[in-house]
Amino acid sequence: MIVEGPIYRIRxxxxxxxxxxxxxxxLKIQQRTLCELF
Structure with missing residues (x-):
């Protein structure tokens, strides 16, 4: 259990x-599509 703790934390x-x-x-893709639409 002691070994699994840090692994779960890192994951x-x-x-x-x-x-x-x-x-x-x-968000970048949404901004790009909005700029292309308008």
Whole structure:
């Protein structure tokens, strides 16, 4: 259990950073499509 703790913590941090990157990319794509539409 002691060995699995840090692994789950690192995995959670990686998921948070991945989701934040995906969110930023999604916002960029939305801004691009809005600029193209209007």
């Amino acid at each position: 959670g941090v990686m998921m948070q950073t991945y989701l934040s990157l995906v969110r930023e990319e999604g």
